[in-house]
Amino acid sequence: MGDLNTFPLSYKVQGQRIVIIGGGEEALNKVRLVTKTTATVVIISQRIEADFSGFAVEVLERAFRASDLDNVALVFVAEESGDADAAKSTARARNIPLNVVDVPAECDFYTPSIIERAPLTIAISSEGAAPVLARLVRARIEAMLPPGFGKIAKLAGGLRQRVESLIHDGAARRRYYEALVTSRQVEAAIGTSPVAGLYQAEALLDQHVRSGAAPGVVWLIGAGPGAEDLLTLRAQRLLQEADVIVHDQLVPSAVVQMGRRDAEQIDVGKAKGHHSFSQAQINTLIVRLALEGKRVARLKSGDPMIFGRAGEEIAALRLAGIDYQIVPGVSAALAAAADTATPVTLRKVSSGFVMATAHGAEDGDLAHWAALAQSGLTLALYMGKSIAPSVAVRLIGQGAAVGLPVGIVINAGRADKSMHRGTLGQLAADTLKMAEGPAIIFVGEAVAAGDWADAAEIATLGFKVA
Structure with a gap:
């Protein structure tokens, strides 16, 4: 592990001002970030070019004054100008933390990528060296947190005294909080209203107190x-x-x-x-x-x-x-369709898509499938690799056309996928040797519209057309 050149912390800005020097896109980017706080945000620039109307900010289209930094928590400089230089000098003289956009050497602090689930905040910083990487890490963490996680965190905070009065053991309290923040019922209820969320949290607490453990x-x-x-x-x-x-x-x-x-x-x-x-x-x-x-x-x-x-x-x-x-x-059929760019429903060709398992199919099933395939619907047959030829023979026997396009994808959605293409008649002719793994067998006119360029031709593997 390398040594950090910065120390991560959360900085209080409540009741104070954050000043941004600049009126362009870089200033707007900072506004999107800092307006998530309760601070008063002030924009100062002699050239206001960006649209700040969608944010609760004070916009001053004029020259910078030293008094602009009175009662200021943080200063961002997002333009190159005489005003910017004056703001930097004033901030440094007053020991106000300063961030100069895209100039790490002049920054007292860096703005991290932030995941906001107030009151829970997660910040990812690369010390200004790799902001793109920080954003990618943020996206991955963001994906793991449900949208209502902040509301649940606030709810948990409001219940602390009550939980401590009812559950005296620290480990038991931790189990309750783990159950609370992962509860599907609480998440759904709090999305409706805080009162509904509190009701579910109280019910979970009562259950936890009575049983001594979270329900499975x-x-x-x-x-x-x-x-x-x-x-x-x-x-x-x-x-x-x-x-x-x-x-x-x-x-x-x-x-x-x-x-x-x-x-x-x-x-x-x-x-x-x-x-x-x-x-x-x-x-x-x-x-x-x-x-x-x-x-x-x-x-x-x-x-x-x-x-x-x-x-x-x-x-x-x-x-x-x-x-x-x-x-x-x-599902494997959808992955197989994506792998081969096969539009299983296609205007004027296929008006529907049927997923079925080939194993255990009776003649009635096959007659139904054959009729659907003849009418234009696309069949996606699961679990039929070992019996594919016999199923093809039976479909033809029930009236399906010998020339119906067929496409087979083994290990759909994976790097080791393999594909075969041909017609129902070709598939019926003999046992096709396929790779190990689950297979999806597409049957229908829409198969011909897919991209099967990398698929092995069934006909070239020594099979005769029925």
Whole structure:
């Protein structure tokens, strides 16, 4: 770790003035920052060019005067002029902290990238050396904090005396505050009104006092197709809050590792030919963990509500009276469509999009799919890689056209994805050798509108057209 050349702190400006010398875009950028405080903000410049009308500031279009720095907490200089030089000299003579925009050597302090969830404030500074990096770090932290986090922080502050009077053990108080700031009910209620938020916080406090522990919760989280950057912001935040991560076999390790380092990880993977946990056992596991007061992230590949058997887990949680939340994820079919720029709905070509599982499909299902494909809808078939040729044969037998375009994406959304393209007849001819991993099989006229330039032609792999 290197030595810091600055010391991070929070500087009091309440009841004081902040003066900005400059009337252009640089001054406007500073106004956007400092008007988040309760200080009186004054703009001074002989040339006011930016539009400050949307901010609660005092604009003085005139020359700088030494008296302008009376009762001033901070000075920003955002222009090059004689007035700017005079303001810098006056500030230094009075020992008023000075920031000269884009001139680190002349700055007494730097303006950090700020995440504001008043009264909670997070500042990221690079000592003026790498402001772009500071903004990127800010964006990542911002994504982890819900919009209403500041209101919850204010609520927690208002409850301190009451919490201390009811919960005497320090560790127990910490558990309550952790439950408070991560409570879905409190977050939703406080978004409605402070009174509703206080009611939910009091109810949680009463429950905590009676039971001595926070109630457990289960988050059914969609991990997406496997790429870490396709995780939703909410999923990322909840993974950081989870005590236990219960994940499927298809969820990559890199996604699981996005959780807290000290979180327990339980692999309940159900790969083809290997069932380490039955669905009933998984249901029992997540219920037990939640009843122990733990925050459980049930991490599923893709979207939990699409072929994720989430319905069975939700039924078990409801029966046990356990709170749960569903966090959607990018389903494999949507990732495959993005990988190949395939518009699964396309004006005058495809008016709809059907997702179905090929395994266990009966003739009635296939007849329905064939009719839909013939009418222009796009089919996205999951879990059909090993039976793809037989499904194609059966679709053709139910009336689907031999020449219907087909596109296959294996490991959609991942760096190791692979693709094949051809027709339904070509797919029906023989067993196509595909890479390891889950596959999405698109069938429909809209497939031809996608970008399949990097896909292997089914016809070139030795198959005959049926």
